[in-house]
Amino acid sequence: MATESANSNGAVKAKLVLQQCLSARLQVQPATEYEEAKYVEIGKGIIIYVCFMNGATEGIVEKMVKCALNTCLSPSEDPSATKRVSVLDLPGDVLIIPQATLGGTPKGKQMQYHKNIAKDDGKKLYSYFVSLCEASLHMSEKAREQGKHVCAGTYGNLQVFRTDTNGPFTHLLEF
């Protein structure tokens, strides 16, 4: 198992699925007896689904964030431009969703998740991923000036979710 973007020893350590959106809303806390459910919301930008596999490291997280935020995946705001731009150049919002199911491999009719990272390790890497995305948006003059922001789902929660897009443009990146 190896891809061009995978590490030298060949195993995929992490996966990202990225989708453009016009808006997206994610539940970050379910409703309780006392409180309504809590949501985070973004406008135009990208949704990043994140999955860490065995062997993922902080170094890999740094590469993932750089690639996700700098690769030209989003249609430009300028209708005369045919080239895509990065979410930092758009600039757009970022919604990060932990998505352990991306690490599954089919065996018979079931999915198996042997290769997924242990939950505690995944949680740490996920927090690092989110904080690096926040720092990158903050360091981008364009994104900061236009008030673009990062929202993130809670690791291990059910991801109740809604999105609206003018073309999902789903991209897959493996590390």
Added chain:
Amino acid sequence: MATESANSNGAVKAKLVLQQCLSARLQVQPATEYEEAKYVEIGKGIIIYVCFMNGATEGIVEKMVKCALNTCLSPSEDPSATKRVSVLDLPGDVLIIPQATLGGTPKGKQMQYHKNIAKDDGKKLYSYFVSLCEASLHMSEKAREQGKHVCAGTYGNLQVFRTDTNGPFTHLLEF
């Protein structure tokens, strides 16, 4: 480049990204001067993003459909059941969206699509994929009795799209 689920010569020939949804709506024809835009809509079920790469064949399409519709990816309707069920057993609707961007590999800041199948070949395989999904739902007594249906995006069109989910459960299958 190879995965457990890839063919014997190692190259990935096709990719599917699958997401559960409560409902989804896809534009299949943009608005014109004379007509409003046309949409297809599904209820609870799965969204299947499809991408064919060089070397994809009708035989691979048959495997893809079997795997997508029979693998247990969807949370069961029965709250006491912890196991997932296939979309045929749920039973649920199916929305198929062509998604050439899934075949991209990053090179510097750009995505490259050298490995994607030629458009005409992709169009034929996509039609075959859609017709096999329709036939499978029709042959499933449960799906047929409960009026479950297949909707499909138009190959090569912009996929204007909205979805609502209680947990996207994004799965990746490579062939």
